[in-house]
Amino acid sequence: MVTLTINGKLVRAREGEMLLDAIRREGIEIPATCQHEAVEPYGACRLCTVEITKADWGGWKNHVTSCLYPVQEGLIVSTHSEDVIRIRKTILDLFLARCPNAELIQNMAAEYGITRTSYEEVPDGNDCILCGLCTRVCDKMGFQAISTVGRGHGKEVAPPLGEAPPDCVGCLACAQICPTNYIKFTDDGTTRTIWGREFELVKCETTGQPTITKEFAAYLVKHRNIPEDYFTRCDSAHREELAKTMGRITHWGRQEEA
Amino acid sequence: MNYRFVVKPELCIGCRTCELACSFAHSVNGKPGRSRIYPLGTGHKELWVPVVCLQCEDPACARSCLVDAITRNPETGAMDLDAERCVRCMACVAACPFGCSLHDANHQMVVKCDLCGGDPVCAHFCPTKALVLEPIVQQKKKKSA
Numbered sequence: 001m002v003t004l005t006i007n008g009k010l011v012r013a014r015e016g017e018m019l020l021d022a023i024r025r026e027g028i029e030i031p032a033t034c035q036h037e038a039v040e041p042y043g044a045c046r047l048c049t050v051e052i053t054k055a056d057w058g059g060w061k062n063h064v065t066s067c068l069y070p071v072q073e074g075l076i077v078s079t080h081s082e083d084v085i086r087i088r089k090t091i092l093d094l095f096l097a098r099c100p101n102a103e104l105i106q107n108m109a110a111e112y113g114i115t116r117t118s119y120e121e122v123p124d125g126n127d128c129i130l131c132g133l134c135t136r137v138c139d140k141m142g143f144q145a146i147s148t149v150g151r152g153h154g155k156e157v158a159p160p161l162g163e164a165p166p167d168c169v170g171c172l173a174c175a176q177i178c179p180t181n182y183i184k185f186t187d188d189g190t191t192r193t194i195w196g197r198e199f200e201l202v203k204c205e206t207t208g209q210p211t212i213t214k215e216f217a218a219y220l221v222k223h224r225n226i227p228e229d230y231f232t233r234c235d236s237a238h239r240e241e242l243a244k245t246m247g248r249i250t251h252w253g254r255q256e257e258a
Numbered sequence: 259m260n261y262r263f264v265v266k267p268e269l270c271i272g273c274r275t276c277e278l279a280c281s282f283a284h285s286v287n288g289k290p291g292r293s294r295i296y297p298l299g300t301g302h303k304e305l306w307v308p309v310v311c312l313q314c315e316d317p318a319c320a321r322s323c324l325v326d327a328i329t330r331n332p333e334t335g336a337m338d339l340d341a342e343r344c345v346r347c348m349a350c351v352a353a354c355p356f357g358c359s360l361h362d363a364n365h366q367m368v369v370k371c372d373l374c375g376g377d378p379v380c381a382h383f384c385p386t387k388a389l390v391l392e393p394i395v396q397q398k399k400k401k402s403a
Contacts, residue, residue, distance in 0.1 A: 037343035038325035137345050141324040171347040202352070211352040220349055224321050230355045238357030239296055243307040246267050247300025 004075040019066035020048050023079055030079050031088070031108055032067055033179040034131030039140050041067040044131045047108075049087050051078045063087060085112070093117050095129055102127040102180040122153075127182040130155060134174035134183060142223070143167050146174060146195065157183075159195045170199035170213040204234035211235075261391050262335075263378055265308055269388035272297050272306035276380035276389055283379035284369065292362035294371040295380055295389075308380075308389060311358035311371035313337050319350035319359045319370065334376040344368055 001012050006026055013022040018041055023030060032048040035041060043065040052069070053061040053076045063083065078084065092109040096117040099105050109115070134157055135147050145168035149158050159165030170192050175183040185194035189210050192199045201210035202217050211217075217231040233241065277293040284291035295310040313336050320328040320337055327343035328350060330336075339350075339359075346368055350359040359370045371378075381389040 036345075037340065038327065038345055137325070141345070141347070171349065173345040173347040176346040212348055216347075216349065217352065220322050220353060224324075224353075226318050226322055226353050227355075230318060230353050233357075235351055235354065235357035235360060238355055239298060239309045242309050242356045243298035243300050246307045247302045247305050250267055250300070250305060251302050 002071050002073045004071055004073070004077060006077045007079055013071040015071070017071050019050065019052075019064070019069045019071055019075075019077060022071055023050070023066055023077070028079050030066070033104070033108075033129060034133050035067050036133055036137065036177055038177075039133070039136040041065075042132055042136060043068040044133075045129060046091050047088060049084060049091075051081045051084050052076065088112060089114060093119060098122050098125050099127050099129055099180060100125060102129070102182070104180050105129065127180045128157060129180055129182075130157070131179065132157075133177055133179065137173050137177055141171065141173060143169060143171075145169075159197075164197035165195050168195055168197055169215040169219050170194055170197070171216050202231055204237050205232050206237040206240075207234055209234035209236070260394055261376070262394050263313075263373055263381065264390050264392050265310060266388045266390070267300070267305065267307040269386045270297060270306040270308055271304075271386055271388075272299065273385065275383045275385060276308055279379045279383040283374060286365045289364070291365060292360055292369055294358070294360065294369060309356070309358065310380075310389075311337070312356060313371075313373070318353040318355060322349040322353035324349065328370075331372070334373050336371065336373040336376075338372050339368060339370050341367055 002015055003010060003012055006023055007028065009026065011022055011026060020032060020035065030048050032045065034045040046065055048066045049063050050066045051061055051063055054074055089112050092112055093114055095105045096109050096114060097119040100117065100121050130148065132148060138144060138146050145165040146157055146159050148155055150156055159168065172185060172194065175185050175194065185192065190201060192201060192213055199213035199215055202212055202214055203210055211231065211234050220226045221228050274297050276295045277297060280295045281290040281293040295308055297306050297308045300307050317337050325343055325345055327340045328337050331338045348361060351361050351368060359368060362369045378389065378391060381391050
């Protein structure tokens with residue numbers, strides 16, 4: 001365990017833990033859009049920047065992304081100092097120039113008193129803040145279907161060569177965790193379309209309810225050792241079946257029938 | 259783990275009090291959440307079964323989770339779903355052969371029974387004691403000859 005100071009309060013934290021976790025545990029709200037428990041911290045959005053110093057640094061201080069900075073003994077952290085607020089405002093201002101229509105960014109910027117960007121809006125701007133959360137989650141799940149392509153102002157998240165990604169299984173995890181809801185998909189109950197690729201959904205044998213895509217089910221059967229027939233029914237049909245089985249066991253050997 | 263959660267279908271009267279208790283116990287921001295327990299008819303007269311997660315020994319939900327969001331809680335013995343870690347790919351919902359990993363569409367999250375951290379609320383409300391928390395009596399094992 002290490003002891004550090006966060007906003008003037010002495011806090012104990014586990015060794016190797018990141019600053020952001022310690023800050024959040026203290027109930028202090030700081031924005032962080034590219035952070036997700038499922039993946040390693042990445043430090044893309046820079047919004048979780050905090051000010052750090054130590055008693056023996058002779059007045060020197062540093063600004064670090066708290067999601068990537070491990071806790072240290074004797075660290076003095078301020079999450080809302082004047083400099084930090086200024087940095088966060090600049091970042092949000094830049095985000096707003098790139099993604100003027102993203103609701104999350106608008107709300108975050110409004111919290112810091114920015115309603116319009118002071119920069120020039122990107123003419124072909126979209127809602128993607130390039131936090132890379134989708135690509136990291138896709139990698140973590142083992143598909144690696146999408147990645148960031150291009151550099152500088154041309155950087156974007158896309159499947160290889162801009163074509164329908166062959167490794168995608170249509171699990172929708174990228175769209176679900178996208179902080180700004182930039183990743184779009186369609187799902188009409190029979191087919192699902194994402195990243196320009198169409199997927200057929202598995203339908204429940206009993207109720208006809210769609211569950212996951214055939215490709216995703218096949219992946220789980222092959223790599224996660226799940227019996228294939230688990231996917232033939234939807235969750236409510238599974239429950240009905242369980243109830244019927246339990247009823248049969250309870251009435252084992254009895255004659256009465258309802 | 260000194261207690262275990264026991265479901266006794268022969269005592270269930272299908273009053274669905276457990277369902278209500280569950281959904282209130284797992285409310286999100288004051289709004290009732292999706293119940294994790296379903297008292298269902300069995301096709302036999304006056305026989306109901308409260309269908310709830312069986313906390314399997316080798317659960318399909320945990321095996322299908324590609325981000326390891328479902329793990330065994332060593333204190334309660336329950337398979338806990340870490341909502342912060344979940345990426346809502348619905349693999350566990352499709353994979354559970356008992357249909358006890360659920361999608362809460364209202365709150366955009368996947369939910370499952372977590373035994374309420376070791377003290378299931380449904381067991382407190384069950385009027386017929388079909389759901390009970392029973393202490394595990396440690397029996398001395400005879401050494402096989």
